[in-house]
Structures are given as C-alpha cells and as structure tokens.
Amino acid sequence: CSAIDACETNNGGCSAKAECRRTTPGNRACVCNAGYTGDGIVCIEINPCLESNGGCDRNAECTQTGPNQAVCNCLKGYSGDGKRCTYISLCSQNNGGCSEFAICNDTELTGRTCTCKKNYIGDGFKCRGNIFQELLRNSNTSRFYFHLEAFSIRDIAGPGPFTVFVPRTDILNSDPRVKDWIAKGVMAQVLRYHMVGCASLLYSDLTRVTNITSLHGDPIHISFSQNSLVLNNNAEIILSDAVGTNGVIHVINQILVP
Numbered sequence: 222c223s224a225i226d227a228c229e230t231n232n233g234g235c236s237a238k239a240e241c242r243r244t245t246p247g248n249r250a251c252v253c254n255a256g257y258t259g260d261g262i263v264c265i266e267i268n269p270c271l272e273s274n275g276g277c278d279r280n281a282e283c284t285q286t287g288p289n290q291a292v293c294n295c296l297k298g299y300s301g302d303g304k305r306c307t308y309i310s311l312c313s314q315n316n317g318g319c320s321e322f323a324i325c326n327d328t329e330l331t332g333r334t335c336t337c338k339k340n341y342i343g344d345g346f347k348c349r350g351n352i353f354q355e356l357l358r359n360s361n362t363s364r365f366y367f368h369l370e371a372f373s374i375r376d377i378a379g380p381g382p383f384t385v386f387v388p389r390t391d392i393l394n395s396d397p398r399v400k401d402w403i404a405k406g407v408m409a410q411v412l413r414y415h416m417v418g419c420a421s422l423l424y425s426d427l428t429r430v431t432n433i434t435s436l437h438g439d440p441i442h443i444s445f446s447q448n449s450l451v452l453n454n455n456a457e458i459i460l461s462d463a464v465g466t467n468g469v470i471h472v473i474n475q476i477l478v479p
Contacts, residue, residue: 238264256288278306298332322348342466352385352465353378361460361472364390365412372409376436381467382421384433386441386452388476389459396476413437414479421468424450424461439479453477 224246227233233241235251239261242250251261259265267289269275275283277293281303285291293303301307311317311333312325319325319335323345326334335345343349353375356366365387369375377383393399402408414437420426422433427450432440444451450458456475463470 235261236264238266254288256290277303280306280308298329319345320348322350340466342464349463349465351378351381351467352383352463352470355463355465355470356385356387359463361389362387362463362470364393365415368393368408368412372412374409374412376413376418377416377468379467382419383468384417384420384422385468385470386415386417386456386458386473386477387470388415388456389472389474392474392476398476398478410437410479411476414439414441414477417441421464423464423469424458424471427458427471435479437479441477 226243227247227249228235228241228243232239233249233251235241235249236253236259238257239251239253239259242252244250253259253261253264256267257264258267268285269289269291270283270285274281275291275293277283277291278295278301280299281293281295281301283291283293295301295303295306298309299306300309308327308329310327312319312327316323317325317327317333317335319333320337320343322341323335323337323343326336328334337343337345337348341348341350349355353366353369356362356369369377377385399408402411414435416436417433418436420433422430427443428445431443433443434440442453444454452458452473456473456477458471459474460472463472
C-alpha cells in the first residue's frame with residue numbers, strides 16, 4: 222500500500238493562490254500564498270491601502286500595485302516620499318502670484334489667499350494705492366505725475382475723494398504749449414485744472430452731469446458725443462475708471478486749458 226497524496230490532483234482542492242501541504246496520508250492543509258489572506262480554500266488578495274492608508278502619509282494617495290504591495294504618492298500641493306509629505310508653500314515663490322502690494326497666506330484648502338495691504342484696494346492679485354501713486358505705475362499717466370512732482374502739487378495724495386483727467390503721456394510730451402506754460406509760470410494752474418475735488422466720478426457718473434468745478438476753480442464742461450464723453454468740446458476720455466483708494470483716474474487725449 223502507498224500513502225495517498227491529497228495534493229496530487231487539482232492542488233488538493235486548495236485555492237490557486239494557496240499552497241497545498243501534505244500532512245498525514247490522505248490529508249492536506251491549504252495555506253494562502255504571501256500577499257493573500259483566507260482559509261486556503263478561498264484566498265483573497267490583500268490590499269494594504271485599506272488599513273491606515275497603507276502606511277502612507279495622510280496627505281498622500283495609496284495605490285495598490287500587487288498582493289499586499291502599494292506605493293505612496295504625495296497629493297498635489299505636497300512634496301515628499303509619500304510616507305512623509307510636507308505642504309508646499311505657494312507664498313514662498315513670487316509672493317504666491319499675489320500683487321506686490323498684497324499679503325500672501327498659505328491655506329491647505331485653497332492653496333493660498335491674497336489680501337491687499339493696508340492703504341491698498343483690490344482683489345489681492347491686483348492692488349491699487351491712492352491715485353497719486355497709481356499715476357506713476359502706468360505709462361499712460363506717468364508724465365502727468367512727473368509734472369505734479371516738479372511743481373510740488375500733491376493735492377491728490379490726500380484723503381480725497383478726487384477725480385483726475387490725465388492727458389496721455391505722449392500728448393504731454395508732444396504739445397509745444399507745455400514749454401510755454403512752464404516758462405510763463407502757469408503750468409501749475411493748468412495741472413490743477415485737470416483735478417476735481419470732493420468727488421470720485423466714474424464714467425457712468427460723468428454721463429449724468431454737464432459741468433464740474435476743477436481744483437483750479439474753473440468749470441469743466443462735459444458732453445456726450447458719438448458714444449464718447451468729451452470735455453470742453455475737445456478732449457475725449459479714452460481710458461476710464463482707474464480706481465484708487467482716494468479717487469478715480471480718466472485718461473484723455475487732449476490737454477484741458479482753463
């Protein structure tokens with residue numbers, strides 16, 4: 222007589238993912254292979270990600286790659302080997318994309334927030350100061366700023382509100398009358414004629430008035446012609462509603478003369 226090998230046929234009835242081990246003649250034991258769990262008759266692949274995120278960091282994704290095998294990858298916004306993930310500060314580079322006049326704060330939910338600094342307004346990505354500061358930041362209005370500085374005119378650096386009509390830089394540079402006004406000592410009056418105090422008038426506001434008084438004291442006539450606002454029947458508003466903390470700037474294509 223010879224001993225019956227219970228594992229000889231069909232892996233002894235064990236799972237294909239199990240090892241059939243002979244015990245006593247005619248008997249056997251089924252043991253699941255490494256990476257599988259069960260009674261040997263039925264063996265199920267172990268997914269390590271189902272328990273404690275597979276040993277990955279809480280800010281990492283666990284991905285099963287095989288029986289009881291997995292890889293850990295840090296989530297977007299984090300760096301590391303997956304077992305340990307560190308939050309990447311978006312604010313550490315280029316102020317997080319916020320304005321240079323904004324404060325960048327890291328937040329794990331949205332990445333970061335941008336908040337304009339004190340004395341600036343805006344959405345954090347674009348922040349504006351008072352209109353005196355804003356004149357210098359725009360090439361269309363910077364020449365007007367330099368004229369104000371040259372004559373120590375700082376009215377619009379105050380609390381306001383103000384409305385300023387600024388002749389575009391190339392107009393101020395090319396108009397021959399500017400040199401004459403400077404020579405005659407009247408340039409300061411011309412500059413103040415472009416400013417209106419006690420009101421921050423947007424383009425839509427200007428469509429509803431016909432006359433406003435400048436800081437120089439003389440009135441500015443406003444009319445609406447061919448879908449454009451025109452000052453003193455001559456100067457057209459070509460860029461409008463540059464809002465600052467203390468007023469608004471409109472760019473015009475001619476110099477206003479009191």
